[in-house]
Amino acid sequence: MHHPEKSPDKTFLLWFPEFNPASLQTKAPHGTLFIDPGLATEPCAHLWRPDTLPLDADTARTFLRESDGFVREHGRGRQSLAAAALTREDFYAQTSLAIRSRLTSPAESRKSHQDPAVQAQQVLLLAWRMEQHTQEIQALQQSIRAGWDDLAQTLGMDESDDMPSLAGEKDFLEDDPQSLPWPMILESVMYFAPPGAVLATNHRAVLEELAEIESCAPEACAGPQYSHVQSLLAGNKGRLVRALGWRLAGRTRCPVHKPWLAAPREVLLLGSPDALQEY
Numbered sequence: 001m002h003h004p005e006k007s008p009d010k011t012f013l014l015w016f017p018e019f020n021p022a023s024l025q026t027k028a029p030h031g032t033l034f035i036d037p038g039l040a041t042e043p044c045a046h047l048w049r050p051d052t053l054p055l056d057a058d059t060a061r062t063f064l065r066e067s068d069g070f071v072r073e074h075g076r077g078r079q080s081l082a083a084a085a086l087t088r089e090d091f092y093a094q095t096s097l098a099i100r101s102r103l104t105s106p107a108e109s110r111k112s113h114q115d116p117a118v119q120a121q122q123v124l125l126l127a128w129r130m131e132q133h134t135q136e137i138q139a140l141q142q143s144i145r146a147g148w149d150d151l152a153q154t155l156g157m158d159e160s161d162d163m164p165s166l167a168g169e170k171d172f173l174e175d176d177p178q179s180l181p182w183p184m185i186l187e188s189v190m191y192f193a194p195p196g197a198v199l200a201t202n203h204r205a206v207l208e209e210l211a212e213i214e215s216c217a218p219e220a221c222a223g224p225q226y227s228h229v230q231s232l233l234a235g236n237k238g239r240l241v242r243a244l245g246w247r248l249a250g251r252t253r254c255p256v257h258k259p260w261l262a263a264p265r266e267v268l269l270l271g272s273p274d275a276l277q278e279y
Helices: 057-074 078-085 091-095 097-101 106-113 116-155 164-174 182-192 204-209 224-234
Strands: 012-015 033-035 197-201 238-244 264-270
Touching: 057 116, 116 182, 182 197, 182 204, 204 264, 224 238, 224 264
Parallel strands: 012 033, 012 197, 197 264
Antiparallel strands: 238 264
């Protein structure tokens, strides 16, 4: 696991909202790090785990097991529940019984329920789970599509041939996977990211949301600590924007309970909403 030095004169690219390079349609720039919400068991060159995560790995896994249990109890798809949970401030209170049981007193339990660090990590954990399930579904879809193709070839059929009995089964494969709730993820990433982190993304929804924010002037990233950013900008691979955290997350003002969003942040926007490119 990488632990970049937390100082203003050291920068590194920290990707969002995806957690795994395998989720990207194009490769991230060389040296880009992905945030680890506290689950990785072995060192990995592309992962960065914040030193300030409040929940240890065992507790984080307990939380995810609980959320999965909540899904089974209520009979909803894991991905749909995770998406809903990420929009609710009280998800911790309703589902984290195991985490709260590890606290030493009711007073600490109430305090932990309101702890922004715990809430931020939980958002990242749930989003990580969403992405994992999306990857599993996409792999299954690919396998099933390959099976249909093999069957069609065996039967000597082509795309123009009608397979009415299979139409319903094929239609569901065309559904788009649940998109990651990037504003919630970004707010949580900004909670843990040190001043030396330049956030980076090519997520289409983010590019569209931040399209009206002006690019930083060249002198804003002229120092040697921005050399990796400069090379990308010089190649017209993207643009660098700087704004207050709440603005980057698509809010109209800074929430009182999220004061860290009042700090300015830099985001490297790679590509355009209508095109994907290699970096």
